[in-house]
Amino acid sequence: MIVATLHPLQWTILLLVVAGATAVVLTRDVQRQIVVNGLYGILLVILFTVFAAPDVALSMLVVGTVGYPLVVLIAIARTRK
Amino acid sequence: MSVAPYLVAGWICVIGIYGIVTSRNLIHLALCLTVTQSSTYILLLAIGYVKGGGPPIFKGVKLGTTAVDPVVQSLTLTDIVVSVTVLALILALALNVHKEADTINPDEIGELSG
Amino acid sequence: MTRRIRIAMFVPALAVLGGLLAWSLVAIPKFGDYRGPYGYVLNRVVVPERHMSNVVTSVVFDYRGFDTMGEEFILFIAVTGIVLLLRKQERDDAGELGDEIGSPGVRIAGTLAVGVSVLVALWLIAFGFVTPGGGFQGGAALASSVLLVFLVASWRSWSGLANDKVLDPLEGIGAGGYVVVGLVALVDGLPFLTNLLGPGKTGTLVSGGSATFVNWCAGIEVAAALLVLFSEFLEEYIVPLARGGGTT
Amino acid sequence: MSWIVPLPAVIPLLGAAVITAVGHFTPRIVHNLLAVASTGTSFVFALILMASSVPQERLHWFGGWHPRGGVAIGIGFAVDPLGAGLAALASGLTLAALLYSLAFLEDASHPYHVLMTAFGGAMCGFALTGDLFNMFVWFELMGVAAYALAGFKIKELGPLQGGINMAVTNTVGAYLIVTGIALLYARTGALNLAQIGHTLAGKKPDGLVVVALTLLVVGFLVKAAIVPFHLWLADAHAVAPAPVCVLFSGAMVELGLLAVARCYWTIFDAPFGLHHHAIRGVLVALGIVTALLGALMCFLQSHLKRLLAYSTISHAGIMLVGIALLDTKSLAGAATMVLSHGLLKGSLFLCCGIVLAELHAVDELRLHGKGRNFPLLGTIFAVAGVGLIGLPYVGTYLGHAQIDEGATLDHVAWVQPLLAIAAGLAGGAILRAAARVFLGWGPQEDWLLRQQPSEEPPANVGHRPFLLAVAALMLVLGLAVSLVPGLGQRAEYGAKRFRDRAAYAREVLHGVPTKGTPRLPFVLQPTTRESVLYGLGAGAIALLVAAFGLWRHRLPDAWRLLAGRVAGPPLEGLRAVHSGVIGDYVMWLTVGTAVIGGVWALTLR
Helix, strand or coil, rough: CCCCCCHHHHHHHHHHHHHHHHHHHHHCCCEEEEEEEHHHHHHHHHHHHHHHCCCHHHHHHHHHHHHHHHHHHHHHHHHCC | CCCCHHHHHHHHHHHHHHHHHHCCCHHHHHHHHHHHHHHHHHHHHHHCCCCCCCCCCCCCCCCCEEEEHHHHHHHHHHHHHHHHHHHHHHHHHHHHHHHHHCCCCCCHHHCCCC | HHHHHHHHHHHHHHHHHHHHHHHHCCCCCCCEEECCCHHHHHHHHHHHHCCCCHHHHHHHHHHCHHHHHHHHHHHHHHHHHHHHHHHHCCCCEEEEEECCCCCCHHHHHHHHHHHHHHHHHHHHCCCCCCCCCCCCHHHHHHHHHHHHHHHHCCCHHHHHHHHHHHHHHHHHHHHHHHHHHHHHHHHCCCCCCCCCCCCCCCCCCCCCCHHHHHHHHHHHHHHHHHHHHHHHHHHHHHHHHHCCCCCC | CCCCHHHHHHHHHHHHHHHHHHHCEEEEEEEEHHHHHHHHHHHHHHHHHHHHHHCCCCEEEHHHHHHHEECCCCCCCCCHHHHHHHHHHHHHHHHHHHHHHHHCCCCCCHHHHHHHHHHHHHHHHHEEEEEHHHHHHHHHHHHHHHHHHHCCCCCCHHHHHHHHHHHHHHHHHHHHHHHHHHHHHHHHHHHHHHHHHHHHHCCCCCCHHHHHHHHHHHHHHHHHHCCCCCCHHHHHHHHHHHHHHHHHHHHHHHHHHHHHHHHHHHHHHHHHHHHHHHHHHHHHHHHHHHHHHHHHHCCCEEEHHHHHHHHHHHHHHHHHHHHCCCCCHHHHHHHHHHHHHHHHHHHHHHHHHHHHHCCCCCCCCCCCCHHHHHHHHHHHHHHHHCCCCCCCCCCCCHHHHHHHHHHHHHCCCHHHHHHHHHHHHHHHHHHHHHHHHCCCCCCCCCCCEECCCCCCCCCCEEEEEEEEHHHHHHHHHHHHHHHHCCCCHHHHHHHHHHHCHHHHHHHHHHHCCCCCCCCCCCCCCCCCCCHHHHHHHHHHHHHHHHHHHHHHHCCCCCHHHHHHHHHHHHHHHHHHCCCCCHHHHHHHHHHHHHHHHHHHHHHHH
């Protein structure tokens, strides 16, 4: 029943998003984490598009590909021992 | 009952909080915070979704065509901006912590207690 | 309090929280069946009343434009806070960094890329009321394309552009401009942020009425604020390198 | 008159933007002027708004988007006397803090003024709005300004840790709020408070509504520093500059409480009105635990600002009890207590700033007797401490008396002695600190009190009498609250209006104005004999506690040994909970949410 009302595309991307979020949290090494987080961001962009929210997808795209990585990478670089 | 998208949001919220509590690195913690926040985007957009609905943009589309809820999308936009700013603020604080304490493990800062 | 105690107390509590969230879903409208009044009404009245074809942008800058003002100030205040937090206790001089990229080919390609992405960003802002986009997305894209200058040119050209003497006034104008547009309506005897110029022609640049100004204010503010943010963080990275101090 | 409604919130924002725009090209005096002028304007408009909202709610629909057929399509401010009153207090305290900063932080660069000014505006917006998501926006705006201000001293580790703890805890709270808003939106398709309440009315509440209630209440209680969500507050207060603490303690915490009351009386009274005992029970219990635990922790501090921070937590608990009793009298009591507490606590924090500037420390033990040459400062500090105890007709007394009366009406009179004990204990700790610092009483060592990292004094402190004058003015105003004729009656009238959900919804959604106001007398609010006795009792407890803190070593050895055996381990355990580690704080937040939500899941049906 749960499956029936969802489009297969929606199913796939939802499962990928779950896996992505879990991976971001469980990746304890921040240098790997920022890469995983980037992938998670792209999954979210796809999900938002599937949910018929192009405006939100566009924001997430800009923020996830430039905003997050830049500040986080610099923070990682400055705090490396 | 089709609640799968909501369950996804719930799981992401829970796993994000788990990451925050168990984190040993402030940068990791800040990213877990953004993961928790991403659960609110998914929840909001899933709530406003209408089966078979297109985006609430009526350019080249007849008015009255089924479209998803525009309000949750505007709320999500606000939410995303908030997440970037909070992430950057926490990272700025973390950078300063590192300068003073030479660690960014929240368990090791240990300046304030009691 | 040790880590073990913390996690031992935390995991059951988290399970309860997860259970509560799941419980709340028992009677939630089914996915795809949502029929709330707010969005439904707006999807039907916005195009005829306001002549904006992108309902999301019209909600962002008109119907719930006041939220967006607050949101813009969240960004503005957070960036101001970061400037305060990352302020230098002593004066730094990073101007001695040499240009890092020598190849003219890379420069020409880079300059082109900057030009194209700036145009895309401006297009995103301008047509926000027509197609997906708007001040926030466009402003963020604009900031990102200026960031390319740093990547393809040099720290010096970047710091020439992303100078706080230029950016701070822009930030102030963007954030303050939003409030001023709201106050103009108030002076006119109308509620704050009333859309004054009436509906424009659907599908055109001016379809937003005075929300167009608000949209551009947001675009300027977001671009300037993000540039300040990037430049504060980049400075954290570059300045110690320039001093030969390596990390920390 | 409705044109003034948005001004208390938007004028400071405009001021902040202008300061940034001209910041690099103008001298500091211009930044100061702009900050003070815009905050002062906001204060004046908030006062006018408070007065003009007495006859009827003041509405302002942004963008002119009035509701259509009971569906709100825009954002509205819906101003009632209590909300406007808190906005006026918030902008008034911001004004006082900015004036104080003129001399206290002479070197502060313009971002400091931008943050303070915008912080004031955000607090006003939060107090005035009638839209749930708009509340979240102001909540976050207050938040981002506050996190940066807490970490203002970037060369000291303590402030940075305090800033991070505050930022992470409050941000998690904010996400809980958004999740709650999303759930309510799923059910009602509305964001306007009145419309949500109206849509939920008359339907049987289910899991969704209970969880939404839990998430919203918890999210706002994080800001209100209620146990077990209070841990960030002591860290943030201990380290923030004194004028910033005034805003944290005097207004920001109280806004969290206002939000809980607002959400209950506009939304959740509709579905849960018949089950309000369960809601009252949980919130009253939280309030009492907070009041007592905060007071106890207050007694265990030697760092003056941390001590005052715990006193704020204790008072937040008392105010929560006032709100949680869910009746008019107690709500009015909470409101008058917010007013007097904000002014008195503000005065105390400003005194701490002066102590830091003059004596280069804020630790009670380190400062032992060093304040003897500052009699005026010591007097202000001690009298403000006395004002917080609730002695008859002094300071917070009116609030205590009204909560007492409400509790008696609700047949929960047992809360009164507990609140008096909490107020006495916290007040005694402040008096002990005052006696040790300004009179040199008691020993210089005390194993009960834990030292905290020291704080760098501000570099250039300007005109000191001016600093004292600001603190003294706030003290006088705070003390006078219980003596203002007619204030109690007006607070009760405001509380009655605040609780009238049906009238609020009619006015907001359909523009039906409320009926004319009764003529309220200008006489002192009569209080009961019990209240007077409780006030005197709290005073006696405070004296005993202060004496115990100072001269404990004179007690017979056997007593002290026994007391140490009995009380030592629990106290150490209590301290260990306040660990300063962010992971622990979020763990407690989760535990608190699970417990509150679990209890309500079982009882609210």
